[in-house]
Amino acid sequence: MSEHERTQTQPSTVDAESTVGEDEQSTGARTVIEARDVSVYYGQEQALQDVDLEIPRRQVTAIIGPSGCGKSTFLRCINRMNDLVDAARVDGRLRFDGTDVYGPEVDPVALRRRVGMVFQHPNPFPKSIYDNVAYGLRIHGRTDELDERVERALQRAALFEEVSDQLEKSALALSGGQQQRLCIARCLAVDPEIILMDEPASALDPVATSKIEDLIESLAEEYTVIIVTHNMQQAARISDQTAVFLTGGELAEYDDTDTIFEDPDSQRVEDYITGKFG
Amino acid sequence: MASGGASVDRLHGSTDVRLERLKGRLFEIALVAATLVGIVSLVVLFGYIAFDTFQPLTASIQWYLIYIGTLVTPTAAFTLYARRHPPIREANAKAFAVIGGALLVSLVTYIVADALDPYDVLLYVLFGAIPPAVIGAYARRSPDRTYTGPAVVVSTLVGIALAAGLYGVLRPIVGIIAQWVAYVGIVTLPVGAIVAQSVSRRWSLRRAALAVALVLVGTLAVAVGALVAGIEPSLPVVLFSGAVVPIGYVVGDTVANEPEGRIGVLGPFVLIGSVALGAFIERSVGVQGPESYLTPSLLLNSWHGRNAFEAGIYPQLVGSIVIVGFMSLLAFPVAIGAAVYLEEYVSDSGWRGRLATLLEVNISNLAGVPSVVYGLLGLALFRNTLGFGTGVVIAAAGTLGFLILPIVIVSAQEALRSVPDSLRQAAYGMGASRWQTLRTVVIPEAFPGILTGTILALARAIGETAPLVIIAVATTTYTSPDGLFSTAAALPLQIFAARSHPDPAFRHGIVPATAVVLLILMLMMNTTAILLRNRYDRDTHE
Numbered sequence: 001m002s003e004h005e006r007t008q009t010q011p012s013t014v015d016a017e018s019t020v021g022e023d024e025q026s027t028g029a030r031t032v033i034e035a036r037d038v039s040v041y042y043g044q045e046q047a048l049q050d051v052d053l054e055i056p057r058r059q060v061t062a063i064i065g066p067s068g069c070g071k072s073t074f075l076r077c078i079n080r081m082n083d084l085v086d087a088a089r090v091d092g093r094l095r096f097d098g099t100d101v102y103g104p105e106v107d108p109v110a111l112r113r114r115v116g117m118v119f120q121h122p123n124p125f126p127k128s129i130y131d132n133v134a135y136g137l138r139i140h141g142r143t144d145e146l147d148e149r150v151e152r153a154l155q156r157a158a159l160f161e162e163v164s165d166q167l168e169k170s171a172l173a174l175s176g177g178q179q180q181r182l183c184i185a186r187c188l189a190v191d192p193e194i195i196l197m198d199e200p201a202s203a204l205d206p207v208a209t210s211k212i213e214d215l216i217e218s219l220a221e222e223y224t225v226i227i228v229t230h231n232m233q234q235a236a237r238i239s240d241q242t243a244v245f246l247t248g249g250e251l252a253e254y255d256d257t258d259t260i261f262e263d264p265d266s267q268r269v270e271d272y273i274t275g276k277f278g
Numbered sequence: 279m280a281s282g283g284a285s286v287d288r289l290h291g292s293t294d295v296r297l298e299r300l301k302g303r304l305f306e307i308a309l310v311a312a313t314l315v316g317i318v319s320l321v322v323l324f325g326y327i328a329f330d331t332f333q334p335l336t337a338s339i340q341w342y343l344i345y346i347g348t349l350v351t352p353t354a355a356f357t358l359y360a361r362r363h364p365p366i367r368e369a370n371a372k373a374f375a376v377i378g379g380a381l382l383v384s385l386v387t388y389i390v391a392d393a394l395d396p397y398d399v400l401l402y403v404l405f406g407a408i409p410p411a412v413i414g415a416y417a418r419r420s421p422d423r424t425y426t427g428p429a430v431v432v433s434t435l436v437g438i439a440l441a442a443g444l445y446g447v448l449r450p451i452v453g454i455i456a457q458w459v460a461y462v463g464i465v466t467l468p469v470g471a472i473v474a475q476s477v478s479r480r481w482s483l484r485r486a487a488l489a490v491a492l493v494l495v496g497t498l499a500v501a502v503g504a505l506v507a508g509i510e511p512s513l514p515v516v517l518f519s520g521a522v523v524p525i526g527y528v529v530g531d532t533v534a535n536e537p538e539g540r541i542g543v544l545g546p547f548v549l550i551g552s553v554a555l556g557a558f559i560e561r562s563v564g565v566q567g568p569e570s571y572l573t574p575s576l577l578l579n580s581w582h583g584r585n586a587f588e589a590g591i592y593p594q595l596v597g598s599i600v601i602v603g604f605m606s607l608l609a610f611p612v613a614i615g616a617a618v619y620l621e622e623y624v625s626d627s628g629w630r631g632r633l634a635t636l637l638e639v640n641i642s643n644l645a646g647v648p649s650v651v652y653g654l655l656g657l658a659l660f661r662n663t664l665g666f667g668t669g670v671v672i673a674a675a676g677t678l679g680f681l682i683l684p685i686v687i688v689s690a691q692e693a694l695r696s697v698p699d700s701l702r703q704a705a706y707g708m709g710a711s712r713w714q715t716l717r718t719v720v721i722p723e724a725f726p727g728i729l730t731g732t733i734l735a736l737a738r739a740i741g742e743t744a745p746l747v748i749i750a751v752a753t754t755t756y757t758s759p760d761g762l763f764s765t766a767a768a769l770p771l772q773i774f775a776a777r778s779h780p781d782p783a784f785r786h787g788i789v790p791a792t793a794v795v796l797l798i799l800m801l802m803m804n805t806t807a808i809l810l811r812n813r814y815d816r817d818t819h820e
Contacts, residue, residue: 031414084706113709114647123700125719136708187707 030059032194032224033078037092040082040249047073051194060216062227062239062257066272070249071228075196077101078226079115080108084235096194112155113140113144116192120178120199122168124171124186129154129163131184132171136190149189157185158215159247177208184215188223195215195219213238232273236261242267324797330571331792337568344565348556349549360541369532369542375809376528377467377521377546382802383518386599387465388513393596393758396460397452403464405441406503409433421478456509458501462488466497466519493523571791573650580756581772586783591792597759597766599691601674602740602785604762610732616641617690617728622716633752652681653748661749669751673764677745682735689731693724697753726811733807737800743770769796 040048046183048070063071074080079215080101082088094101101111113136124132133150137143150167156161159181163174171182197216201209203251216238219225229235235242236257240252243254246268253260253269264270318815360370391399411432452460470490478486505513516785530622542813560567577588579590624634639698656677660666697720705715721728752767755774759766773792774785 079707081703081707086627109711111709112707119700119703119706119707121700123698123704125701125704126723134703135718136710139708139710139714183704188706190708196628253681 018027030056030188032097032123034095034098035074035077035092036094038074038077038094039091040070040077041089041091043087045250048077050249051249052241053251053254055224055226056224057224058220059240060220060227060238061241061243062235063226063228063243063245064230064243065252066247067230069245069247071243072198073227073249074245075117075198075226078151078194078196079117081112081117083108087143089148092119110130112193113190115194115196116190118180118187119194121203122176122183124174124182126170126172128168128172129171129182130167133185133189134221135154135186140190142190152191153185154182156188157181158211158218159185160252175208177204177211180204180208180212184212184219188219194221194224194226197225199228199230209211209234220229233259244272246272284288286681297661304669305397313395319363327790327797328795330786331794332570332572333568333570333787336566338566340563340565341560341567344554344559344563345556348559352552353549356381356545363542364537365539366542368538368540369536370545371542373529373543373546376399379523379806381517384465385619386517387520388461389596390600391461391464392512393600393760395760396457396464397449398761400460400463401445401448402438402441402450405437406434406778407437407468410673412541458504458515459513460514462497462501462519465516466493468495468524469519473523476527493519496523515644526591571787572794576788576791576793581754583754584781586787589784589788591769591772591788591795592734592768593755593758594767594772594792595795595799597671597755598769598796600759601671601678601766601768602736603672604675605678605682605739606732606736608675609683609735612679613683613686614690614732617687617694618721620687621691621694622712622720641684641687646690647746649742650744650748653745655680656745656749667763667765669746669749669765670763671759671766673749674746674766674768675791677749678739678742681742681745685735685738686731688733693727693731694720697723698726699754706737710791719754726814729807729814735801736803740800740803741770741796744770747774765808769799 007257031054035051035053038048038051039046050061051074063074065071073132075083075093077090078096078101080109080276084089096111096115099106125135127135130150133153134146137146137149137244142149151160154163159178162178163169171179174182180203184200200216201212204212213234216225218228227235235261239257241254242257242260244252244260244264252272253264255264260269264273267275330820357370360366408499410433413426413429413433415431448533474486475489475490475495490518497515497519500514501511504514529543572723573587575588577595579588580594581591582589610738620634620638625631635786656673658674660670660676701719701723703718706712710718746768751771752769755765755767769792772794773789776788777793779785779788
């Protein structure tokens with residue numbers, strides 16, 4: 001990949017604030033995830049082509065694009081959920097705080113404790129609300145002050161008021177939107193640094209969706225949020241940076257959300273944003 | 279108007295629409311007939327067996343009138359009353375479950391321990407249970423519990439191995455105590471521990487200590503009372519601590535804490551009381567009851583070759599329970615382990631994946647192998663190769679274990695497959711390892727399904743006859759098995775043997791009565807499984 005293209009895929013906030021340029025040293029403090037030439041193959045099929053991007057800390061980064069463009073695949077590279085697919089193979093380099101995520105010394109289990117994930121369909125465990133939130137803490141052996149940690153996680157996920165008197169009830173009795181916020185609380189309870197969200201609101205009604213969106217914005221004060229969505233308005237509303245993936249698993253453009261939506265560089269991205277295809 | 283007339287015609291339907299409907303009706307009737315053929319034949323068969331067993335025509339009209347008055351009417355009235363009030367119905371069901379369950383568990387424990395020698399059972403129970411209990415108590419206070427799980431498993435196995443190794447030294451020491459004290463160790467102590475845990479979780483530690491003291495003092499009082507009265511205190515001790523204590527706890531708790539449904543706990547007592555009243559009236563009036571073959575002497579006597587009314591099947595009953603019990607210990611861990619490996623660990627691709635596919639195909643085929651062939655396998659392996667002797671408990675248990683292995687594997691695989699993948703993803707996404715995902719999410723979710731499969735396998739095993747014939751399990755023994763390497767008899771074999779007895783009272787009385795006992799045993803196992811599964815489903819999904 002040429003130097004010119006690489007420059008183009010840098011978020012301009014980084015450009016503006018780091019005077020040195022787009023070298024690795026400059027990005028250290030701000031950048032938390034750094035992808036270089038990341039390609040993913042499922043068997044013979046290539047799902048992601050030479051993706052280069054840098055995701056800044058404590059901001060919301062949205063990944064948008066048409067179905068099958070590889071946006072979920074990229075998300076699942078970050079916490080190595082692709083490892084669970086037998087046929088998946090990842091090339092290139094993906095750094096989390098400067099460490100190669102696919103390095104030989106990295107344990108995916110330890111990685112996933114620092115990079116939490118929220119899925120498209122709410123998937124609480126068939127346990128009580130309390131046990132759901134306490135799940136991560138228990139499997140990590142952090143059972144001191146369990147009650148306080150559970151309560152704090154539920155409060156940060158804006159769910160505590162609704163469920164405070166029914167913590168022992170099954171999580172499956174909650175509504176879809178509540179279940180998704182419970183999944184976010186479950187993820188927050190273990191204090192991850194990054195939260196990956198794979199279309200977290202696509203299975204929810206508009207009211208529940210707006211609650212989740214408010215929540216994401218408040219989460220960005222403490223966490224780095226990377227959210228995959230096929231809802232462009234949602235990306236425009238909540239994200240600071242937007243990456244647009246187009247068909248074939250290539251990253252078409254990555255920039256400030258405002259720039260992407262108002263003045264994108266490439267014609268294809270503009271066509272996609274304005275609804276001419278995709 | 280032409281077009282209007284045509285549309286009306288269309289709405290009325292033409293001949294071919296009617297023909298289609300007729301075909302549908304005929305198909306439905308054929309389906310109803312198919313359903314009825316099966317159910318009606320089964321009902322007729324069971325009716326026939328029950329008729330031969332209970333001989334209802336030999337009873338006088340007065341006998342029926344007495345029991346309709348004392349048993350049927352009050353029980354039916356109470357059941358109808360309870361059905362109308364959900365809290366009462368629930369308390370009623372709870373009372374029946376705890377009374378039936380507690381009596382069943384304590385009787386089976388007593389029967390098995392009595393057959394295998396209570397001192398041996400005590401020795402193995404103590405050595406198997408105390409190390410993990412100590413480790414558990416220690417782990418509760420230490421923050422690091424990483425090694426608790428494996429330590430509990432290993433310490434249990436080590437404890438049992440130790441007991442087996444030091445058997446020659448320890449057995450005489452344990453033998454000093456009275457037999458009923460051994461039963462205190464086998465039944466009273468575990469019951470006390472469960473009561474203590476339940477009470478301390480709900481109320482306080484002090485109350486738990488009080489409850490345990492009450493249980494111990496009560497047991498002691500029962501034992502002393504029995505000694506004074508000149509009865510062997512073992513069975514009273516088991517019945518008190520294994521049945522009276524849990525029944526008292528649950529019934530008392532329901533009466534105290536569920537004011538709306540508290541009348542419901544009377545249900546089982548109404549039933550017991552009406553039976554007792556009926557028996558009392560029957561005895562005092564002196565009416566002719568049915569000459570049933572299913573009598574207490576059938577259940578409690580040992581076999582008698584000449585007189586059908588003195589013949590009993592106690593050794594066979596105990597033999598069946600012991601064989602199936604050991605079989606469960608041998609086969610279920612292996613089968614469930616294999617299912618978990620095949621379903622959760624093996625990858626889909628590569629040579630391992632191909633090997634797994636090959637294995638799975640073969641396992642499905644093994645489930646259909648005739649049981650006689652398994653008998654040959656058992657004969658070759660346990661008697662001819664390992665030299666365990668003819669028709670011993672461990673050979674029978676092992677052979678039946680092989681027989682049910684593929685059934686349990688296939689059903690456990692189904693259960694694991696039905697756990698939604700999104701739950702696994704959620705656990706992995708939280709940073710759970712594969713083992714943690716399995717232990718905390720996948721296996722609990724698949725547990726009801728696995729349980730159903732194992733119970734079906736148990737029901738199959740307890741009725742299996744052919745492999746037992748092949749490995750030469752004795753058709754008739756006069757004593758219960760007293761260990762893994764002692765000869766055992768089993769219920770289905772006794773049915774098979776008694777069928778060719780020259781005395782028709784055996785062929786037409788003892789055979790159906792034994793069949794009824796076997797069916798009741800199976801029915802109880804199935805009921806237990808269904809209750810456990812429903813309970814578990816409700817716990818996790820409400």
